[in-house]
Amino acid sequence: MxxxxxxxxxxxxxxxxxxxxxxxxxxxxALNVGPSHPTTHGVLRLMMDLDGDVITxxxxxLGYLHRGDEKIAENMTYNQFVPYTxxxxxxxxxxxxxxxxxxxxxxxxxELPERCEAIRVLxxxxxxxxxxxxxxxxxxxxxxxxTPFMYTFTEREKLYTLFEELTGxxxxxxxxxxxxxxxxxxxxxxxxxxxxCDNLPKAIDEVEKLLTRNRIFIDRTEGIGQVxxxxxxxxxxxxxxxxxxxxxxxxxxxKPYSGYEKYDFDVPIGTRxxxxxxxxxxxxxxxxxxxxIKQVISDFPSGLWYAEDAKKIFAPPxxxxxxxxxxxxxxxxxxxxxxxxxxxxxxxxxxxxxxxxGFYIVSKGGGVPYRLKIRAPSFCNLxxxxxMVPGHMLSDITVILGSxxxxxxxxxx
Amino acid sequence: xxxxxxxxxxxxxxSSVTKRHHEDCLTLDCDxxxxxxxxxxxxxxETFDLLVDLTAIDHGEHADSRFSxxxxxxxxxxxxxxxxxSICENNEHPSFPSVSDLYPAANWHEREAFDxxxxxxxxxxxxxxxxxxxxxxxxxLRKDFPLAxxxxxxxxxxxxxxxxxxxxxxxxxxxxxxxxxxxxMSEAEPRAKDESWTEDTExxxx
Numbered sequence: 001m002x003x004x005x006x007x008x009x010x011x012x013x014x015x016x017x018x019x020x021x022x023x024x025x026x027x028x029x030a031l032n033v034g035p036s037h038p039t040t041h042g043v044l045r046l047m048m049d050l051d052g053d054v055i056t057x058x059x060x061x062l063g064y065l066h067r068g069d070e071k072i073a074e075n076m077t078y079n080q081f082v083p084y085t086x087x088x089x090x091x092x093x094x095x096x097x098x099x100x101x102x103x104x105x106x107x108x109x110x111e112l113p114e115r116c117e118a119i120r121v122l123x124x125x126x127x128x129x130x131x132x133x134x135x136x137x138x139x140x141x142x143x144x145x146x147t148p149f150m151y152t153f154t155e156r157e158k159l160y161t162l163f164e165e166l167t168g169x170x171x172x173x174x175x176x177x178x179x180x181x182x183x184x185x186x187x188x189x190x191x192x193x194x195x196x197c198d199n200l201p202k203a204i205d206e207v208e209k210l211l212t213r214n215r216i217f218i219d220r221t222e223g224i225g226q227v228x229x230x231x232x233x234x235x236x237x238x239x240x241x242x243x244x245x246x247x248x249x250x251x252x253x254x255k256p257y258s259g260y261e262k263y264d265f266d267v268p269i270g271t272r273x274x275x276x277x278x279x280x281x282x283x284x285x286x287x288x289x290x291x292x293i294k295q296v297i298s299d300f301p302s303g304l305w306y307a308e309d310a311k312k313i314f315a316p317p318x319x320x321x322x323x324x325x326x327x328x329x330x331x332x333x334x335x336x337x338x339x340x341x342x343x344x345x346x347x348x349x350x351x352x353x354x355x356x357x358g359f360y361i362v363s364k365g366g367g368v369p370y371r372l373k374i375r376a377p378s379f380c381n382l383x384x385x386x387x388m389v390p391g392h393m394l395s396d397i398t399v400i401l402g403s404x405x406x407x408x409x410x411x412x413x
Numbered sequence: 414x415x416x417x418x419x420x421x422x423x424x425x426x427x428s429s430v431t432k433r434h435h436e437d438c439l440t441l442d443c444d445x446x447x448x449x450x451x452x453x454x455x456x457x458x459e460t461f462d463l464l465v466d467l468t469a470i471d472h473g474e475h476a477d478s479r480f481s482x483x484x485x486x487x488x489x490x491x492x493x494x495x496x497x498x499s500i501c502e503n504n505e506h507p508s509f510p511s512v513s514d515l516y517p518a519a520n521w522h523e524r525e526a527f528d529x530x531x532x533x534x535x536x537x538x539x540x541x542x543x544x545x546x547x548x549x550x551x552x553x554l555r556k557d558f559p560l561a562x563x564x565x566x567x568x569x570x571x572x573x574x575x576x577x578x579x580x581x582x583x584x585x586x587x588x589x590x591x592x593x594x595x596x597x598m599s600e601a602e603p604r605a606k607d608e609s610w611t612e613d614t615e616x617x618x619x
Contacts, residue, residue: 063546075560348437373468379521
C-alpha cells in the first residue's frame with residue numbers, strides 16, 4: 001500500500017468557532033473551550049455564552065473519545081473484553097477490571113475464594129488512592145497551586161511501580177479474569193504495599209498543609225459549584241461528588257461486594273456540596289482506603305486466587321495444558337469460544353473512585369454478551385454542568401471541572 | 414431488601430405491570446403508556462429516587478417488538494436496585510415517553526439511547542446526538558449495523574473538500590475471533606467477524 005502526503009490548510013480556530021459566535025444572543029460573547037484544552041482534562045468541549053465575565057449558558061459537547069466499546073463488547077468473548085475496561089476510567093484500571101469481572105461472575109453465579117476477594121479489595125483501594133492522588137493534585141493545579149501536584153504525583157508513581165510488579169503493566173493492567181485474577185501476588189509484595197501505606201499519610205499531610213487552609217485555595221473553591229442534595233440525587237451523581245453534597249451513599253457499605261463488609265471504615269460526607277467539600281471528601285477517602293488496605297494485609301487469607309469452579313471458563317493451569325490432552329482441548333475451547341455464560345441479565349455497580357461504575361449485561365448464552373451497557377459515573381456526573389455552571393465566573397470553570405474529577409475515556413466510552 | 418409485599422403492592426396498583434424472572438434485582442415489565450406513572454409512584458412513594466441507568470436493547474431486525482428500554486433505579490432506603498423493562502412502540506420508528514422530567518439524570522441517557530438506537534423520546538427537552546456527531550446518519554448499536562462501521566462523509570466539510578477523505582470502516586481482517594450464540598455447531602463455530610477480505614483477497618475498494 002502506498003501512502004501519499006498532502007498539506008491541508010483548514011483555516012484557524014477562530015473562524016471555526018464563528019458559527020458559535022453567531023448563535024450567541026446580542027450583547028453576549030460566545031466562548032468555546034476545548035475539546036483539547038488543559039482545563040477540560042481530556043477532550044470535553046464546552047460552548048458557553050458570556051455576559052462580561054459571567055457565564056450565562058454552558059453546553060457540554062461529548063463524544064470526542066467515543067470508541068464504541070459497547071459495540072465491541074457484543075463481538076467479543078467475556079475475557080477478551082477485560083483490556084477494554086482498562087481504557088474506561090484509565091486512572092483506575094484495576095477498579096474497572098474488578099467491577100467488570102464481578103458483573104460477569106454474578107451472571108454465572110460463581111463463588112470466589114477469600115484470597116481472590118481480598119486481592120480484589122486490595123487492588124480496588126490502591127486504585128482509589130492512585131486516582132484520588134491524581135485528582136487532588138490536578139485540582140490544586142486548576143486552582144493555581146502547582147506544588148501539591150508534585151507531591152501527589154510522586155506518590156502515585158510509587159503505586160504504579162507496585163502495580164507493575166503485580167500485573168506486569170503500569171497503566172493498562174487487565175488484571176482480572178472471569179472467576180479470578182490473572183496471577184497471584186508476587187513474593188514480598190504485601191510488605192512493599194504496607195511500606196507505601198505507612199509513608200503515604202506524610203505526603204497527604206504535606207498536601208493538606210499546602211491546600212486545606214490555604215487562603216487563596218479556599219477563596220477559589222468555597223461556595224463555588226454548589227450542588228444541593230436534591231440536585232445531586234436528581235442528576236444521578238455518584239461517588240465522592242454525591243457524598244460531598246451530603247448524601248450518605250457508598251456501595252461498599254450499602255451493598256457490599258467482594259467482602260467489603262468485613263472491613264471497618266468510615267464514609268466521609270460533605271455538608272455544602274461545593275468544590276471545597278469535594279476536595280475534602282477525596283482527601284478523607286484516601287485515608288480511609290489506607291485503613292482498609294491495612295486491614296486486608298493484616299489478615300490476608302491463604303488459598304486459591306481463582307474459583308475452583310471457574311476452571312471451565314477460566315483456564316487450566318499452564319503446565320497441565322502442555323502435558324495433558326484433556327486440558328489442552330479445554331484451553332482451546334475457552335480461548336476460541338470464550339467462557340460459556342448462561343442466559344440471563346445482570347446489573348452490577350461497583351463503588352469506583354469516580355463514582356458508581358455499572359455494567360448491565362444481557363446474555364443469551366454462549367461466549368459473547370448480547371448487550372453490554374457501561375454505566376459510566378463520569379458521564380452522569382457531567383450532565384449537571386448545564387444547570388450548575390450558569391451564574392459562575394469564567395475563572396470558576398477550571399475549579400468546577402477539576403473538582404468533578406471526571407475522565408473522558410469513561411464518559412465517551 | 415425488597416420483599417414480596419412490596420412486589421405485590423406494585424402489581425396490585427398497576428394492572429399493566431408484570432413481574433419477570435430475575436436473578437439479581439426485582440424486574441418489572443411495563444408498557445410504555447404507563448411507564449411514567451409507574452416511575453412517579455416508585456420515585457415518590459417507594460423511595461426509588463436515584464435513576465442510575467437508562468438504556469435500550471435491540472432484539473434484532475426480525476423480532477416482533479424490536480426495541481425495549483431498560484431503566485435501573487436505586488433506593489437508598491431499600492439498598493437495592495429495581496429494573497423496569499418496557500417495549501418501544503413502532504419497530505420502524507421507535508418512540509418512547511421521555512422520563513427526563515421525572516429524573517433529570519435520564520436526559521443524557523435518553524440522548525445516548527437516541528444516538529445509538531434511534532429511539533425517539535417524546536417531549537425530551539433537547540433530543541440530539543450526544544456521542545456521535547450531529548449529522549451522523551446511522552444508529553451504531555443496532556444489530557444490523559456492522560462492527561466495522563459504514564463509510565460516512567467527514568464531519569468537517571472544509572477538510573473533506575480539500576482531502577477528499579471520508580470516515581472509513583475499520584480494517585477487520587483476522588479478528589476478533591469469536592463464536593456466535595447459535596445452537597448448532599456450525600453457527601457457534603468460532604470465526605473472524607468480517608470475512609469480506611483476507612490475506613488472499615484484496616480489501617474491497619470503497
